[in-house]
Amino acid sequence: MNLTVVKNATCTFCGCVCDDIELHADGTRITETKGACILGQSWFKNHTAEHLYPDALIDGKEATVDEAVDAAADILHAAHLPLVYGLSNTTCEAQREAVHLAEIVGGVIDSHTSL
Amino acid sequence: MKNRADLIIYWGGNPAECHPRHFTKYTIMQKGRYIPNGRKGRTMVLVDIRETPSAKAADVFLQVRPGKDFEVLTALRAVVKGQRVDAASVADTGLSLEQLTDLANRMKACRFGVLFFGMGLSMTRGKHMNSAAALTLAAELNAFTKFVAMPMRGHGNVTGADVIMRYTTAYPFGVNLSRGYPRFNPGEFSTIDLLVRGDNDATLVLGADPGATMPQPAIRHLANTPTIVLDPKVTHTSRLAKVHITTAATGITAPGTVYRMDEIPLPLRPPLTGPYPTDEEVMRRIREAVQRKEQVAA
16 A cells, blocks of 8 residues: 655635645545545545546447547537537646637537536 | 735625635635734625525624625615615615615725625526626725625636636637637527527536536436536436546546636646546547548548
């Protein structure tokens, strides 16, 4: 078991984005969340490094990421007005990619802000 | 805010339960350069339709009748400007003219005021008109003192989405790129409206689970048209989607940058290494695959 301690870790559960959390992790799961509030604690402890879900699903059946990426591209390429939606629980780097994708497919891009 | 805000107003939000560290880390409990006494040097006002646990932290609690926020804000703007306001029409909002006058006086007398508004304001009757009224009130208060307004953002990096869309398209959300240039029109290009009218013919969902939270007609449209989901878990939306791709969890197994609600960008320090690719990588691969298909078609 490989115990790691991350100081000044950043919590992305809510918009406060506290960046003063000390996390202890054993390589698979987070074991301690010093400084996090109760929402942050459950956020950090709710995710692990395990392979709990299939890599990808197409029509509910397990698929590889390559197949799923290709299927996704087919859908977006064929669509007249695709919508790219969400963008809250992800990184700015992925959001930039999302804008780029929306531009290429001529779609609408929107976030939780519009709710 | 930490160094100067002596009046802190939360409107339609419950930070004690929804943003538990907001009081201690950013607002009322902090000692600042010009607020050396911390909590004693600040006044907190809570405006909401019910007495939430946040009311315990407030010096003044104002209970508004549900759906009357716009009326309260508008009357408050008039009181701030010294215009005559009919007490009987104010009473309909659940507050008295005396309460509004007291609040207006506090706002004008403070050295630096902050108005935080939550979804209790921005997502209830009046919606973006309420947000606009709150922002206008804060802007107008700058004739008397320094005053700012800030939305209380719920989900982690929704502020980042605003910032990224703003600097890439000039608009913060609901941007239509179908004509090759950005167009912005909330109510027309916002997600719920598109889905409920059935305007879009495919959806890519990233970092959200609309299948769990949106109104039924919107969810039905997501199920009836091809939907693609990128998420660290198999979500409600994944179950009605054509394609689901499992991705690394932001800040836990995925590195990157996120914005705090006051638009400060912060780096992530993920403590774990997981088996799934990041959102960024999968989005890039989908974009490259679409570009290859467009080249073949052209």
